[in-house]
Amino acid sequence: MGMHINGQLPGPDDIKNAYPMDKGLIKIKQKRDEEIKAVFSGKSDKFVVIVGPCSADHEDSVIEYVSRLSAVNEKVKDKLVIIPRIYTNKPRTTGEGYKGMLHQPSPESAPDLKEGIIAIRKLHLRAIGESGLTCADEMLYPENRSYLDDVLSYEAVGARSVENQQHRLTASGMDIPVGMKNPTSGDFTVMLNSVRAAQRSHNFIYRGCDVTTDGNEYAHVILRGGVDKYGTNIPNYHYEDLTRLYDMYAETELRNRAVIVDVNHSNSGKKFKEQIRITGEILHSREYNEDLKRLVKGVMIESYLFEGCQPIGRDSVHGKSITDPCLGWDDTEKLLYTIAEKC
Numbered sequence: 001m002g003m004h005i006n007g008q009l010p011g012p013d014d015i016k017n018a019y020p021m022d023k024g025l026i027k028i029k030q031k032r033d034e035e036i037k038a039v040f041s042g043k044s045d046k047f048v049v050i051v052g053p054c055s056a057d058h059e060d061s062v063i064e065y066v067s068r069l070s071a072v073n074e075k076v077k078d079k080l081v082i083i084p085r086i087y088t089n090k091p092r093t094t095g096e097g098y099k100g101m102l103h104q105p106s107p108e109s110a111p112d113l114k115e116g117i118i119a120i121r122k123l124h125l126r127a128i129g130e131s132g133l134t135c136a137d138e139m140l141y142p143e144n145r146s147y148l149d150d151v152l153s154y155e156a157v158g159a160r161s162v163e164n165q166q167h168r169l170t171a172s173g174m175d176i177p178v179g180m181k182n183p184t185s186g187d188f189t190v191m192l193n194s195v196r197a198a199q200r201s202h203n204f205i206y207r208g209c210d211v212t213t214d215g216n217e218y219a220h221v222i223l224r225g226g227v228d229k230y231g232t233n234i235p236n237y238h239y240e241d242l243t244r245l246y247d248m249y250a251e252t253e254l255r256n257r258a259v260i261v262d263v264n265h266s267n268s269g270k271k272f273k274e275q276i277r278i279t280g281e282i283l284h285s286r287e288y289n290e291d292l293k294r295l296v297k298g299v300m301i302e303s304y305l306f307e308g309c310q311p312i313g314r315d316s317v318h319g320k321s322i323t324d325p326c327l328g329w330d331d332t333e334k335l336l337y338t339i340a341e342k343c
Contacts (some may be wrong), residue, residue, distance in 0.1 A: 006296055007114070009113060009114055009117065010114065010117065010156055011208025011234050012146035012149075012191065012207075013067060013145050013158070013174075014150070015076070015118065015147050015175065016121075016147075016150065016294070019121050019122055019125060020120065021125065021150055021151060022244075022251050023123065024129075026125050028128055028132055028295060029134050029150075029151065029153065029180065030130065030131070032134040032135070032294035033153050033175075033176060034082055034178070035081055035266065036048070036083065036154060037176075037177065038152055038175060039081055039222060039259050039297055040177050040218045040256050040297060041218070041256050042233040042294065044081075046078075046080060046343075047079065047080050047297070047339060047340075047343040048080070048083060048260065048297050048298025048299075049080055049081070049082050049297070049298055049301065049336060049339060050083045050136050050154065050156075050260065050298065050300040051069065051082065051083070051084065051088070051258075051297055051301040051302075051303050052066070052069075052084050052085030052086060052135075052136075052301075052302070052303060053065070053085065053087070053091075053302065053303070053304040053326055053330065054087070054101050054118075054221070054304075054309075054321050054324040054325075054326055055087050055088075055090040055098065055100050055101075055321070055322070055323045056086045056087055056088050056100070056101050056301045056321040057098070057101065057107050057121060057297060057320050057321075057322055058107070058181075058319075059119070059122070059123050059126070060125070060318065061304075061305060061318040061319040062086060062123060063126055063127060063130055063131075064305065065304060065305055065317065065319065066084045066086070066127045066130070066131045066133065066135070067086075067130055067131050067233070067302075068305075068329060069084050069131065069133065069164075070081055070130075070131035070132055070133055070335070072333060072336050073133060075337075075340075076121055076336060076337065076339075076340035077341045079339075079340040080336070080339060080340050080343065081298075082133065083133070083134075083135060083136045083153065083154050084127060084131070084133055084135040085135070085136050085137040085253050085300070085301075085302070086123065086124060086127060086136065086137055087100065087136075087138045088100050088101045088102050088120035088123065088124075088137055088148075089102050089103075089137070089140035089141060089144070090139055090140075091138075091158055091160055091161070092139055092201070093267065093316070096154065098141055098281075098312060098322055098323060099111075099138075099229070100164065100213045101116055101119050101120050101123065102116040102117065102119075102120050102141075102144065102245070103116055104116065105118075105119035105120075106216055106302070106315075107316075107322055108312060108313070108314055111188050112221065117144075117238075120147070120148065121147055121148060121151070123332070124137070124148060124151045124152070125151060126152065128148055130258070130313045134151065134152065134153035135151075135152065135154070135189060136151065136152065136153070136154035136155065136156065137152055137155060137156075137157070138155065138156050138157075138158055139155045139157055139161070139167060139172040139178070140158065140161065140166055140192075141171065142166045142170040142206075143207050144204070144281055145170065146207060146209065149174075152176060153176055153177075154176060154177050154178075154179070155171075155174060155176065155177075155178045155179070156178070156179045156300075157171060157178065157179065157180050157181060157329050158181055158184065159181045159183050159184045159226075159265075160184065160248050162180050162181055162182070162190070162194045163183055163190060163192065163194070166204075167193050168180075168196075168197040168198055169197070169202045169204045169206075169213065170206065171194075171197075171198035171216055171219055171247070172197065172198045172199065172200060172201065172202050172213040172214075172215050172216050172219070172336055173202075173206075173211065173213035173216070173295070174216050174243070175213070175216070177215075177218040177220065178198060178216055178218065178219050178220075179220055179221065179222040179260050179300075180194040180195050180198060180219060180220070180221055180222065180235065181221075181222040181223075181224050182221065182223055182224060182225075182226060183221070183226070183261070184225070184226055184227055184266070185226050185227070186225065186226020186234050186236055186266075187226070188196055188236075188244070188245060190250055191221050191249075192221065192248060192249070192252060195219045195220060195254055196252065196254060197219055197220060198215075198216050198325060199216055199219050199254060199255060199270070200215045200217050201214055201215045202215075203211055213308075216265075217255045217256055218256055219299070220256065220257070220258035220259060220260065220321075221239065221245070221258070221259050221260075221302065222238075222259070222260045222261070222262055222301075223236045223242075223245070223259060223260075223261045223262060223267070224234055224262035224266060225237070225262075225265055225266025225267035225268075226262075226266055226267045227266055233266045233267075233269045234266065235266065235267045235268075235283065236267065237261050237263065237267050237278055237282055238285075239281075239285045239288070239289075240284055240320075241329075242259070242289075242296060243289070243291075243292065245259060246272065246291055246292060246295050249295070256261070257294050257295060258295065258296075258297045259280075259295055260296075260297060260298045260299065260300055261282050261296060261299050261300070262299075262300040262315070263275040263278040263279050263282070263299050263300065263301055264300075264301065264302045265324075266321075270324055270325065271329070272307065272308070272324075272326055275282060275301055275302070275303075275322055275327055275330060275335075276327070276335055279301070279335060279339065280298050280338075282296060282299060283339065283342045283343070285315040287342070301327065301332070301335070302321075302324060302325075302326045303327040303328070303329070303331075304319055304321050304326040304327075304329070305318075305326070305328070306319050306328050306329070307320075307325070307328030307331065308321070308324065308325045308326070308328075308329055309321040309322065309323065309324060309326065310322060311323040
């Protein structure tokens with residue numbers, strides 16, 4: 001047999017009871033959830049900025065970063081809804097490399113899934129408590145979201161997962177906005193089909209139970225660019241891409257039509273500085289076209305305390321990405337204020 005059981009992991013209820021949300025944090029989340037949902041339903045014209053490291057790694061550096069976001073948020077909260085990006089699961093194209101805090105709560109140490117589950121919950125709880133901001137994570141493993149489903153205000157389904165049935169059905173049971181990325185091929189039809197699935201009710205097996213979902217009316221799309229059959233990047237943030245998506249959306253019965261543009265990944269070719277220019281182009285498209293202003297609800301930016309990236313090592317700089325390269329804080333802060341000025 002090729003799969004070996006290393007041990008039984010604690011269930012979501014066990015972890016939640018050991019590391020609970022206190023009443024103060026619950027109130028913060030309720031308020032934040034309503035604020036974020038209001039943007040996706042069109043009741044609010046604020047602009048969403050989902051921003052943070054490619055992958056969360058060390059708790060203290062992530063908390064320092066989120067605390068800086070909180071200070072900026074206080075100054076721009078009449079225009080923007082800043083959602084810290086705390087991605088604790090990291091998809092790997094080839095299966096190699098750092099898989100996130102869930103697998104390795106310490107990037108320099110061996111994997112420890114039990115401690116990883118505890119670490120990611122403690123990180124999200126601490127982020128809310130110290131910043132007053134609830135955060136976003138990626139649903140890489142649908143069954144694992146149960147460890148965090150009471151603390152998150154936004155979730156994303158990645159380009160390699162969006163065609164997976166379990167991801168789509170699980171998204172239909174969420175009560176928060178969930179962004180469905182276009183697949184790596186860039187196919188808009190596949191992406192919209194995933195939103196259609198997430199907005200409908202389903203009956204399926206989840207964590208050993210027979211469940212029925214209500215459907216998630218806040219499911220929407222995320223544009224992250226694609227690649228052709230030769231591996232060449234194909235951006236999809238340009239004006240023509242956005243108007244094409246608007247027309248395709250209009251032909252559907254989907255509720256709360258919305259798009260978040262991921263300004264890194266295949267849209268930037270992972271040239272992290274390009275995120276600044278691309279964000280500016282998206283804002284210009286919204287300013288030029290009222291339909292796009294209603295459709296494009298925000299951007300997703302990869303950013304950390306220090307720009308670029310580095311290999312994992314005992315002497316690595318905390319606050320510098322150990323996966324994809326990110327914008328540094330100085331550029332990020334300037335960009336957030338620029339976005340607020342133009343929204």
